[in-house]
Amino acid sequence: xxxxxxxxxxxxxxxxxxxxxxxxxxxxxxxxxxxxxxxxxxxxxxxxxxxxxxxxxxxxxxxxxxxxxxxxxxxxxxxxxxxxxxxxxxxxxxxxxxxxxxxxxxxxxxxxxxxxxxxxxxxxxxxxxxxxxxxxxxxxxxxxxxxxxxxxxxxxxxxxxxxxxxxxxxxxxxxxxxxxxxxxxxxxxxxxxxxxxxxxxxxxxxxxxxxxxxxxxxxxxxxxxxxxxxxxxxxxxxxxxxxxxxxxxxxxxxxxxxxxxxxxxxxxxxxxxxxxxxxxxxxxxxxxxxxxxxxxxxxxxxxxxxxxxxxxxxxxxxxxxxxxxxxxxxxxxxxxxxxxxxxxxxxxxxxxxxxxxxxxxxxxxxxxxxxxxxxxxxxxxxxxxxxxxxxxxxxxxxxxxxxxxxxxxxxxxxxxxxxxxxxxxxxxxxxxxxxxxxxxxxxxxxxxxxxxxxxxxxxxxxxxxxxxxxxxxxxxxxxxxxxxxxxxxxxxxxxxxxxxxxxxxxxxxxxxxxxxxxxxxxxxxxxxxxxxxxxxxxxxxxxxxxxxxxxxxxxxxxxxxxxxxxxxxxxxxxxxxxxxxxxxxxxxxxxxxxxxxxxxxxxxxxxxxxxxxxxxxxxxxxxxxxxxxxxxxxxxxxxxxxxxxxxxxxxxxxxxxxxxxxxxxxxxxxxxxxxxxxxx
Amino acid sequence: xxxxxxxxxxxxxxxxxxxxxxxxxxxxxxxxxxxxxxxxxxxxxxxxxxxxxxxxxxxxxxxxxxxxxxxxxxxxxxxxxxxxxxxxxxxxxxxxxxxxxxxxxxxxxxxxxxxxxxxxxxxxxxxxxxxxxxxxxxxxxxxxxxxxxxxxxxxxxxxxxxxxxxxxxxxxxxxxxxxxxxxxxxxxxxxxxxxxxxxxxxxxxxxxxxxxxxxxxxxxxxxxxxxxxxxxxxxxxxxxxxxxxxxxxxxxxxxxxxxxxxxxxxxxxxxxxxxxxxxxxxxxxxxxxxxxxxxxxx
Numbered sequence: 001x002x003x004x005x006x007x008x009x010x011x012x013x014x015x016x017x018x019x020x021x022x023x024x025x026x027x028x029x030x031x032x033x034x035x036x037x038x039x040x041x042x043x044x045x046x047x048x049x050x051x052x053x054x055x056x057x058x059x060x061x062x063x064x065x066x067x068x069x070x071x072x073x074x075x076x077x078x079x080x081x082x083x084x085x086x087x088x089x090x091x092x093x094x095x096x097x098x099x100x101x102x103x104x105x106x107x108x109x110x111x112x113x114x115x116x117x118x119x120x121x122x123x124x125x126x127x128x129x130x131x132x133x134x135x136x137x138x139x140x141x142x143x144x145x146x147x148x149x150x151x152x153x154x155x156x157x158x159x160x161x162x163x164x165x166x167x168x169x170x171x172x173x174x175x176x177x178x179x180x181x182x183x184x185x186x187x188x189x190x191x192x193x194x195x196x197x198x199x200x201x202x203x204x205x206x207x208x209x210x211x212x213x214x215x216x217x218x219x220x221x222x223x224x225x226x227x228x229x230x231x232x233x234x235x236x237x238x239x240x241x242x243x244x245x246x247x248x249x250x251x252x253x254x255x256x257x258x259x260x261x262x263x264x265x266x267x268x269x270x271x272x273x274x275x276x277x278x279x280x281x282x283x284x285x286x287x288x289x290x291x292x293x294x295x296x297x298x299x300x301x302x303x304x305x306x307x308x309x310x311x312x313x314x315x316x317x318x319x320x321x322x323x324x325x326x327x328x329x330x331x332x333x334x335x336x337x338x339x340x341x342x343x344x345x346x347x348x349x350x351x352x353x354x355x356x357x358x359x360x361x362x363x364x365x366x367x368x369x370x371x372x373x374x375x376x377x378x379x380x381x382x383x384x385x386x387x388x389x390x391x392x393x394x395x396x397x398x399x400x401x402x403x404x405x406x407x408x409x410x411x412x413x414x415x416x417x418x419x420x421x422x423x424x425x426x427x428x429x430x431x432x433x434x435x436x437x438x439x440x441x442x443x444x445x446x447x448x449x450x451x452x453x454x455x456x457x458x459x460x461x462x463x464x465x466x467x468x469x470x471x472x473x474x475x476x477x478x479x480x481x482x483x484x485x486x487x488x489x490x491x492x493x494x495x496x497x498x499x500x501x502x503x504x505x506x507x508x509x510x511x512x513x514x515x516x517x518x519x520x521x522x523x524x525x526x527x528x529x530x531x532x533x534x535x536x537x538x539x540x541x542x543x544x545x546x547x548x549x550x551x552x553x554x555x556x557x558x559x560x561x562x563x564x565x566x567x568x569x570x571x572x573x574x575x576x577x578x579x580x581x582x583x584x585x586x587x588x589x590x591x592x593x594x595x596x597x598x599x600x601x602x603x604x605x606x607x608x609x610x611x612x613x614x615x616x617x618x619x620x621x622x623x624x625x626x627x628x629x630x631x632x633x634x635x636x637x638x639x640x641x642x643x644x645x646x647x648x649x650x651x652x653x654x655x656x657x658x659x660x661x662x663x664x665x666x667x668x669x670x671x672x673x674x675x676x677x678x679x680x
Numbered sequence: 681x682x683x684x685x686x687x688x689x690x691x692x693x694x695x696x697x698x699x700x701x702x703x704x705x706x707x708x709x710x711x712x713x714x715x716x717x718x719x720x721x722x723x724x725x726x727x728x729x730x731x732x733x734x735x736x737x738x739x740x741x742x743x744x745x746x747x748x749x750x751x752x753x754x755x756x757x758x759x760x761x762x763x764x765x766x767x768x769x770x771x772x773x774x775x776x777x778x779x780x781x782x783x784x785x786x787x788x789x790x791x792x793x794x795x796x797x798x799x800x801x802x803x804x805x806x807x808x809x810x811x812x813x814x815x816x817x818x819x820x821x822x823x824x825x826x827x828x829x830x831x832x833x834x835x836x837x838x839x840x841x842x843x844x845x846x847x848x849x850x851x852x853x854x855x856x857x858x859x860x861x862x863x864x865x866x867x868x869x870x871x872x873x874x875x876x877x878x879x880x881x882x883x884x885x886x887x888x889x890x891x892x893x894x895x896x897x898x899x900x901x902x903x904x905x906x907x908x909x910x911x912x913x914x915x916x917x918x919x920x921x922x923x924x925x926x927x928x929x930x931x932x933x934x935x936x937x938x939x940x941x942x943x944x945x946x947x948x949x950x951x952x953x954x955x956x957x958x959x960x961x962x963x964x965x966x967x968x969x970x971x972x973x974x975x976x977x978x
Binding site for chain 2: 451453455
């Protein structure tokens with residue numbers, strides 16, 4: 001057996017509350033990391049994953065202290081080390097890659113200098129040797145043209161490139177253990193898939209042990225040999241990746257798995273109700289008892305211990321053998337699409353172009369339009385009453401821009417948007433009638449930013465009610481309570497401030513605010529991408545339920561095709577503000593698809609240890625849309641020649657309202673995609 | 681890490697209750713408690729001092745010139761035989777009155793203009809901000825002196841001048857705070873809802889900018905006190921015989937080695953007030969959460 005690099009023994013970390021009680025954030029943690037091993041730490045926000053990863057480096061956030069146990073690195077307790085020894089280990093032997101790489105790079109220093117600094121810290125190379133090493137590192141993280149990149153500043157790189165630079169910096173000290181704290185959360189699916197592949201390759205190339213922290217089992221599944229599931233600061237399940245993902249022996253792990261949206265089926269993933277208990281709130285029984293579908297009296301009375309099962313897993317559950325027999329939770333029924341009135345369109349785009357470019361003074365005087373390629377161009381789209389249309393594409397594909405145009409925040413440059421057959425939406429907010437404003441509502445990506453931190457929930461919900469319906473007094477309050485009930489929050493939430501709510505609860509309040517206006521059309525802008533997977537499932541449930549009850553039309557924007565699959569009746573795929581593919585979702589998710597759709601589909605992470613993502617194209621999105629030709633021609637894996645570069649591809653209908661904008665004949669495209677599917 | 685600890689039930693808060701919450705957060709730090717105590721002490725002293733001073737501040741007595749502290753004159757007497765304790769107790773009244781009103785004035789007009797420019801943006805904003813920059817380049821003490829020499833130094837003039845000059849940096853702060861808030865999605869949400877401009881300003885913007893302005897105001901207050909005392913020190917402030925700390929320090933300059941007590945009392949009084957205001961401003965910033973760097977993750 002190989003030597004354990006990191007050994008965490010019965011570690012407990014916590015803080016002292018105002019009532020002088022020691023509240024644990026981590027309890028009884030035992031973990032061993034051996035050379036070359038990759039361990040995935042998974043759990044919802046607030047389960048102590050990051051705290052554990054940082055504790056392995058001997059780092060505690062302010063206010064935290066070790067309550068019991070120790071964490072050994074090569075046999076020495078990191079909490080007993082003096083500052084110098086710790087500094088030597090951090091970066092040199094244990095390196096951390098943080099979640100938001102963009103924020104961890106210094107904005108005012110060139111990439112080359114920043115990586116050079118880490119190399120300098122850990123080696124005694126000459127300047128020339130260091131330069132070569134930096135180039136090596138950049139090549140190692142698969143960044144093209146390293147000589148060029150050295151001279152760039154962090155803001156000149158894409159999110160994925162920034163994350164690669166952070167990885168290169170972490171590798172500079174040739175660490176034995178890499179700690180990755182949600183390194184791909186917040187990135188596009190395509191970028192995420194590329195980074196994960198890179199990490200996998202690095203693990204085999206360099207033999208570095210990795211601890212991968214994430215709330216997403218899909219990402220964990222790609223990189224881990226062993227998976228540890230954490231809940232309320234303790235390990236609830238530890239086992240081989242294959243075993244944990246295929247046959248999870250703990251109800252919490254099973255719940256997490258079920259909450260991941262799948263590409264294969266058009267159903268809303270099952271959600272787990274409830275929240276993890278606050279530190280010290282677990283009581284004497286099993287911490288998961290309140291949310292578990294199979295809780296018995298024993299679970300409430302006695303805290304289960306981490307015990308091995310027959311298949312070499314460790315499980316903290318009284319009844320691990322029952323988990324497999326648990327019935328599948330029911331999925332909410334989506335609105336029946338068959339009774340949609342195809343003649344009753346709620347929104348219609350005719351050759352719409354939108355631009356952020358403002359006319360300069362010269363342009364204003366000459367009364368002419370500035371000559372720039374618009375951000376969004378040639379959008380023809382019809383949305384029927386009561387359906388859900390998914391708008392899919394990577395960041396920068398113009399999805400949000402289209403929503404802003406519909407909402408009147410950025411009127412289109414040309415073309416027409418028509419609402420309800422007659423009303424023009426080519427106007428800005430100020431020019432619209434109150435009733436039109438009421439019928440279109442927006443829900444934003446990040447509820448932290450979309451709810452005013454100084455307003456209570458009651459105030460947040462009251463705003464649309466006052467504005468559109470002139471409600472006040474008791475009537476207003478009653479309506480607020482009803483709205484909270486609709487999003488399944490208790491009435492006592494009315495007096496809370498957003499900072500007193502969890503991420504999922506905040507997004508529910510944001511949903512309630514949108515529905516307060518009794519809208520006909522709700523624009524959902526990446527509403528789940530800032531949330532944990534389990535919370536995402538709950539929000540998707542809620543949206544489905546509200547649609548069934550109110551007959552609302554949704555435009556659902558996301559970069560993740562699997563999430564869109566759960567909700568959308570029809571899908572429009574956008575690249576650089578141009579439509580690539582449009583059709584009913586069952587057709588879009590089936591071959592033949594546009595090469596770009598194919599790239600997006602290939603990048604979706606399934607929590608299946610046997611599934612291989614298909615990385616057909618580079619993850620770097622071009623900054624500007626091309627002036628001519630197919631918008632995707634610079635990245636297209638199926639590029640066929642000059643025609644792609646010079647001519648705008650035609651819409652090729654496949655029937656049933658599905659069409660693909662590509663030069664490759666549909667039959668050929670289908671054959672190509674069939675072949676690559678069989679080879680992978 | 682989710683901050684589970686601050687998830688607690690709260691009742692509907694009025695303005696008064698909100699004020700109490702901030703106040704209790706401020707005094708929960710020892711530095712905040714000390715600061716508030718000092719400020720409260722000085723303000724109450726300023727209010728009640730005319731009634732409780734042991735002597736009349738104008739009482740000149742040639743027999744007790746420059747007497748050292750004694751039981752009759754706790755802080756000694758000055759070069760005209762006036763009681764230093766009495767004059768120190770009264771010496772902050774003018775300073776506090778003038779600077780308090782001037783601070784409110786500065787925050788009001790600077791904050792208003794700053795928020796407006798932050799909202800409007802564009803060329804007007806560019807143009808006015810360059811003027812602000814130009815004003816910030818001026819050596820303020822010279823400008824103050826010039827105005828006082830030209831217009832005179834009665835309290836009204838001082839209030840207007842201080843209020844005007846100290847409002848200029850507030851414009852910058854208010855404008856920056858506005859830019860921060862306007863970029864947030866909740867403002868976009870309000871715009872998309874079709875809320876009127878005034879609703880957006882008063883409901884969405886104001887509560888978020890007000891904190892910043894309050895803290896800025898507290899800082900400006902202490903700076904203004906210093907400026908006011910500097911003016912008196914240079915002989916351009918409140919006219920004698922009204923007692924004033926700056927003037928008292930200035931008068932005792934030449935006799936400092938002979939009678940240090942004449943300078944000690946006003947110096948202690950002035951610095952304790954300024955330290956008190958600074959500590960309170962600091963505690964206020966932390967209590968309302970502007971000072972994010974200090975916020976512990978848990």
